[in-house]
Amino acid sequence: xxxxxxxxxxxxxxxxxxxxxxxxxxxxxxxxxxxxxxxxxxxxxxxxxxxxxxxxxxxxxxxxxxxxxxxxxxxxxxxxxxxxxxxxxxxxxxxxxxxxxxxxxxxxxxxxxxxxxxxxxxxxxxxxxxxxxxxxxxxxxxxxxxxxxxxxxxxxxxxxxxxxxxxxxxxxxxxxxxxxxxxxxxxxxxxxxxxxxxxxxxxxxxxxxxxxxxxxxxxxxxxxxxxxxxxxxxxxxxxxxxxxxxxxxxxxxxxxxxxxxxxxxxxxxxxxxxxxxxxxxxxxxxxxxxxxxxxxxxxxxxxxxxxxxxxxxxxxxxxxxxxxxxxxxxxxxxxxxxxxxxxxxxxxxxxxxxxxxxxxxxxxxxxxxxxxxxxxxxxxxxxxxxxxxxxxxxxxxxxxxxxxxxxxxxxxxxxx
Amino acid sequence: xxxxxxxxxxxxxxxxxxxxxxxxxxxxxxxxxxxxxxxxxxxxxxxxxxxxxxxxxxxxxxxxxxxxxxxxxxxxxxxxxxxxxxxxxxxxxxxxxxxxxxxxxxxxxxxxxxxxxxxxxxxxxxxxxxxxxxxxxxxxxxxxxxxxxxxxxxxxxxxxxxxxxxxxxxxxxxxxxxxxxxxxxxxxxxxxxxxxxxxxxxxxxxxxxxxxxxxxxxxxxxxxxxxxxxxxxxxxxxxxxxxxxxxxxxxxxxxxxxxxxxxxxxxxxxxxxxxxxxxxxxxxxxxxxxxxxxxxxxxx
Numbered sequence: 001x002x003x004x005x006x007x008x009x010x011x012x013x014x015x016x017x018x019x020x021x022x023x024x025x026x027x028x029x030x031x032x033x034x035x036x037x038x039x040x041x042x043x044x045x046x047x048x049x050x051x052x053x054x055x056x057x058x059x060x061x062x063x064x065x066x067x068x069x070x071x072x073x074x075x076x077x078x079x080x081x082x083x084x085x086x087x088x089x090x091x092x093x094x095x096x097x098x099x100x101x102x103x104x105x106x107x108x109x110x111x112x113x114x115x116x117x118x119x120x121x122x123x124x125x126x127x128x129x130x131x132x133x134x135x136x137x138x139x140x141x142x143x144x145x146x147x148x149x150x151x152x153x154x155x156x157x158x159x160x161x162x163x164x165x166x167x168x169x170x171x172x173x174x175x176x177x178x179x180x181x182x183x184x185x186x187x188x189x190x191x192x193x194x195x196x197x198x199x200x201x202x203x204x205x206x207x208x209x210x211x212x213x214x215x216x217x218x219x220x221x222x223x224x225x226x227x228x229x230x231x232x233x234x235x236x237x238x239x240x241x242x243x244x245x246x247x248x249x250x251x252x253x254x255x256x257x258x259x260x261x262x263x264x265x266x267x268x269x270x271x272x273x274x275x276x277x278x279x280x281x282x283x284x285x286x287x288x289x290x291x292x293x294x295x296x297x298x299x300x301x302x303x304x305x306x307x308x309x310x311x312x313x314x315x316x317x318x319x320x321x322x323x324x325x326x327x328x329x330x331x332x333x334x335x336x337x338x339x340x341x342x343x344x345x346x347x348x349x350x351x352x353x354x355x356x357x358x359x360x361x362x363x364x365x366x367x368x369x370x371x372x373x374x375x376x377x378x379x380x381x382x383x384x385x386x387x388x389x390x391x392x393x394x395x396x397x398x399x400x401x402x403x404x405x406x407x408x409x410x411x412x413x414x415x416x
Numbered sequence: 417x418x419x420x421x422x423x424x425x426x427x428x429x430x431x432x433x434x435x436x437x438x439x440x441x442x443x444x445x446x447x448x449x450x451x452x453x454x455x456x457x458x459x460x461x462x463x464x465x466x467x468x469x470x471x472x473x474x475x476x477x478x479x480x481x482x483x484x485x486x487x488x489x490x491x492x493x494x495x496x497x498x499x500x501x502x503x504x505x506x507x508x509x510x511x512x513x514x515x516x517x518x519x520x521x522x523x524x525x526x527x528x529x530x531x532x533x534x535x536x537x538x539x540x541x542x543x544x545x546x547x548x549x550x551x552x553x554x555x556x557x558x559x560x561x562x563x564x565x566x567x568x569x570x571x572x573x574x575x576x577x578x579x580x581x582x583x584x585x586x587x588x589x590x591x592x593x594x595x596x597x598x599x600x601x602x603x604x605x606x607x608x609x610x611x612x613x614x615x616x617x618x619x620x621x622x623x624x625x626x627x628x629x630x631x632x633x634x635x636x637x638x639x640x641x642x643x644x645x646x647x648x649x650x651x652x653x654x655x656x657x658x659x660x661x662x663x664x665x666x667x668x669x670x671x672x673x674x675x676x677x678x679x680x681x682x683x684x685x686x687x688x689x690x691x692x693x694x695x696x697x698x699x700x701x702x703x704x705x706x707x708x709x710x711x712x713x714x715x716x
Contacts, residue, residue: 028497029494029498033461033537045475147516149520151523197697197700199701200704203519204655207655210648211693215690215693218689218690219687376531378527379528382526384524385527385528386524389506389524390510393510
């Protein structure tokens, strides 16, 4: 009897010792920053020993979960990609017309009545979430489909916003006139940025785009004659509705429907793009650049279109952002914003449209409703990015790859 | 002429700090081809640790040179521990993953560490005690160069020389070079690659902490965000000099320091960072391998 239990007890003790060591290590690691708090002016030191206990206990339990997940991941890799339940559900929803149609109708009705059953504040939050859906879908073209890591995406967002704000300020241009202009200008900037970085590989590209984003922000901040500097531009007009005067609440509802329309447009365009000639070229380019060129795909053109089309959406959303807040300044366009959009794409699943929409809702709505934890939001973002990359690099929803299956009896390829 | 010399020396100091941080980037990139985005945060954590330790010790009545050494040493130890842990948590599980995954993981780590310091300490600027005291040295130079600047430049020179010797002659240094050349082959020849990578992270992080302590003591204030810009600039320096090359990192750091110093001195101080990033874009377009880097043809 005793011998039977021995391996189990040994296993438990070794796991316990491992976790204890991890806890001790993290307590050591976080000691100066978490425990000691210096007040230089009063020349006093605050000792926060409770924090050390939190860290110790937290890392003790987290290390169990970490190791368990690690083991599961290693075990999962050896297994052939089977029919997981997610895949089955996904396929069923896609293939069964009744389910997908009724689901779509239900979602459509909910979307339509949303601003009328919820408060104006909720609608505002929803508009923000929808803006991030669009930004995520736009970045998804560049990062998810074409595989070009763009860390300066917020620059195009800023270009769109300032385009509308400045045109409105100087020439009184209306929202509907400025919207396409913002998109076009952002696309132009996308191409301008795209040209010099064409020759660069993944990580160099990331750093140059980051630098580009910072350059745009710094110019907006410092070129006072052009952009009014850090104080920004106020009093931007809201979108007009056939010349009618709208109250603030009606404006919110109106903007909500504009957003819904644009998101639907984005989803349509992006999903059509993905299956188009250029979309397939992007995916091919992402997978293998050399093989792609050997197949006769023009690398320059393909990359530039990815940059331009990705930037267009950011420009459009920028224009809407300026119209929504009626005030913009360079502080809204920091690197953190880029990182946020990137984490939406990564968390949702690179290359997957549904995933990006879900990712945007999770990342924007969760912190809104968990107000108490809002200061931990960025901390959680960072941690989530690391954890997702380590354990589920494909994101919440895996982009379903176009696959051709050959059936013997029909001798015909069928796309799935 | 005096103005020029002042700018030159200012650029030299600044460039030395960039070089110290860039060394960590370049070493890590040389071995696992990863831009360690969290490296700037390690530099910031080093500076914070030094600030905390120095404050505690000075309240206990310690001062002068021993305080600098002790605070610096503890900062280096902690920064190395952070570097080691970051590698184990965020990069090691992703050794076999596609290139984009560890990069995103690194960005996540960077955001996490920034906010960890923001929440556990403060978002305000903290004044950093001048750990390097003013002292007398060569008469004509001391008018335009502060003693802390001299210490920074000398430390960088000594540290770089030591690092070069270490990589050239020590056992683990040779293993590092072997791993950088060909990871699989090094493994076959009995090099413990995991240990080499850990040592690389530990050394790189320690150097970043040295830079962090020195520059914070020179400038006199820090906050949780200093690591981000410094990290980007140091990476720029590493790319400028040719990533993967140690003399390249130092040269790149100095070139970047001088560019910024002269551009702010003669053109405009508002666009300091624009010049740095502009230089990066410029170099990458015309010489993607960097100043000292060799252009390697891509194997298919």
